[in-house]
Amino acid sequence: MVLGGGYSGLIAANRIARRLSGADVMLVNERPRFVERVRLHQVAAGQRPVEHLLADRVRPGVRLSIGRVTALDPDRREVRVGDDALGYDTLVYALGSGAVVPESAAGALTAAGAESAEEASKRIADLAAENGVLAVVGGGLTGIETAAELAESHPGLRVRMLTSGEPGGFLSPRGKAHVRRVFDRLGVEVLTDADVEEVREDAVVLRDGRAVGAALTVWSTGFAVPALAGRSGLAVDAHGRIRVDATLRSLSHPEVYAVGDSAAATRQNGRELRMACATGIPAAYCAADAIAARLTGREARPLRFRYVNQCVSLGRRDGLVQYVDADDNPHRTVLTGRLAARYKEAIVRGALFVTAKSGPYSLARPRSVLR
Ligand SMILES: Cc1cc2nc3c(=O)[nH]c(=O)nc-3n(C[C@H](O)[C@H](O)[C@H](O)COP(=O)(O)OP(=O)(O)OC[C@H]3O[C@@H](n4cnc5c(N)ncnc54)[C@H](O)[C@@H]3O)c2cc1C
Structure with missing residues (x-):
């Protein structure tokens, strides 16, 4: 069961279905559409990005359940969605942030x-x-x-x-x-x-x-995660994000994985990953692969991630691409202007593309995704 149909939850659900044919994968999300969160400042500005239905983006083998998750009991392996109590064997928690x-x-x-x-x-x-x-x-x-x-x-x-x-x-x-x-x-x-x-x-x-x-x-001073994980008894950090190991597996409940903004994931050198699609997407690939590996008796591989750049839109006609080192510290080099705006738009479309049902789920998982 995957909670949250944002970038990381949708990718995790589709990749698990791709890797484990025959598995019963359920994706739970509070609304039927996929929200391109990275475009929400455009929405606030009055633009209307194309709408995408989750039903059009899940692979065969993924069942959709539309409803709000209100409680999680990891000891009983149960999730409450509206009036229903749903059981699971393995859980991926990807409820994002607000x-x-x-x-x-x-x-x-x-x-x-x-x-x-x-x-x-x-x-x-x-x-x-x-x-x-x-x-x-x-x-x-x-x-x-x-x-x-x-x-x-x-x-x-x-x-x-x-x-x-x-x-x-x-x-x-x-x-x-x-x-x-x-x-x-x-x-x-x-x-x-x-x-x-x-x-x-x-x-x-x-x-x-x-x-x-x-x-x-x-x-706009930052994001906070839902209190649900902390309330459920899962081990969380001071911000309420689920504490995970290098394979995105909960430190307190081994059948639970967390990805995206809700996970307190780190780079291989122990540095915390910031909340971003850039980090959530590789984490989703890694968690899905770790689940598939463990359920088929193979060894799970840890997350290997490095930052490459931060892409900032400055309206539709200008932008900034700030190149960074593997730990996200800025280099001197930047790309600016119309070219940077196009680059950023390509990144945003790329993030949408990897959530498509025909997305590159069979490919090697990425070590970096551009902001
Ligand atoms: C305006 C804006 C611009 C951004 N720009 C960038 C950028 O350029 N690059 C970048 O890397 N990041 C950017 N981010 C951050 C990025 O959007 C998030 O880090 C990313 O969306 C996190 O992905 P996620 O899958 O963890 O969560 P989300 O994308 O937030 O998805 C979580 C999903 O869970 C669902 N959900 C939540 N609670 C419940 C519940 N109780 N029951 C059922 N469903 C629930 C939500 O509806 C949502 O579908 C931006 C964010 C904003 C707001």
């Missing part, structure tokens, strides 16, 4: 989930029609992509980014300079050293008492 919005910012919008991004798009379009001011809180990759996308799609909107440091502080100097250049061109104002305390109806209030006017705020 926004982390503190209570003091409860009125803020987010682009972290399908429904919240759609809701944001309506409110942002209305605000843009009045030439209003919108704040994006958080200067990480998703905050940067969101601010640029909103500013490009809604030229009437005044976008302000509030960050505690430089936007994309982890990028190389050239990478950061390019983000600033694009923000200047798109009219995105940047307020650094902005430690946000509260989001009000008409302003964002900073810890030093300053109030920055904004009729809407998009909160």
Whole structure:
């Protein structure tokens, strides 16, 4: 049984079905469609990416169950989906993550989930029609992509980014300079050293008492995982992600595997993987192979992963490809402009392609996938 039909869950289910003909594989997801999460900032900006049904993306041998998982009992090997209690022999947990919005910012919008991004798009379009001011809180990759996308799609909107440091502080100097250049061109104002305390109806209030006017705020300071795993008694880390070994197998329950944002997976040198498709996709291949290997009496191979680059969209016509070392530290080299935008679009399409039912499930598993 695979919980979660996002990038990593869908890939895991399809690859297990490919590797273990005759296995009864069930994929559980809360909605019938596959959400391309990496495009949700585009959705918030009012674009409507093509919709994909999970039913069209699962291989023969994978049964779909549409419903929300509300409880998991790993000792009884049982999952509750709506009113049903479903048993399993082996479980892959791939429920992903969502926004982390503190209570003091409860009125803020987010682009972290399908429904919240759609809701944001309506409110942002209305605000843009009045030439209003919108704040994006958080200067990480998703905050940067969101601010640029909103500013490009809604030229009437005044976008302000509030960050505690430089936007994309982890990028190389050239990478950061390019983000600033694009923000200047798109009219995105940047307020650094902005430690946000509260989001009000008409302003964002900073810890030093300053109030920055904004009729809407998009909160983008990172992702948090569902509490379900921690509640179930599985061993989890301080963030609630399932603690796994090098084959993505739970440290507390050997018949459970975790992949994607919900797993506290590490590189072979022990460094934690960041939440990304780039890490979730190879992890899904690895977990599926480990399950197939163990169920057929072979030895499971550990995850071997290295980062290559971080690809950041800056609207539809510009982008940034930041080359990194195996541990995700930036090199000096970057690719920018239209070519980088095309490169990023190719990566996003590639991530969708590997989830297709005819995806490359029989090929060797990837050691890196570009962000
Ligand atoms: C705007 C945005 C841009 C991004 N850009 C990039 C990028 O450029 N590159 C990159 O590598 N990463 C990017 N990410 C991060 C990336 O989307 C995630 O890391 C990735 O989607 C994680 O994959 P996953 O399979 O673990 O989880 P998800 O893709 O989140 O899938 C989880 C699935 O589980 C389902 N689910 C959750 N809870 C339940 C439940 N209780 N019951 C049933 N179903 C449930 C969800 O509906 C979903 O289908 C971006 C994220 C956002 C929001």
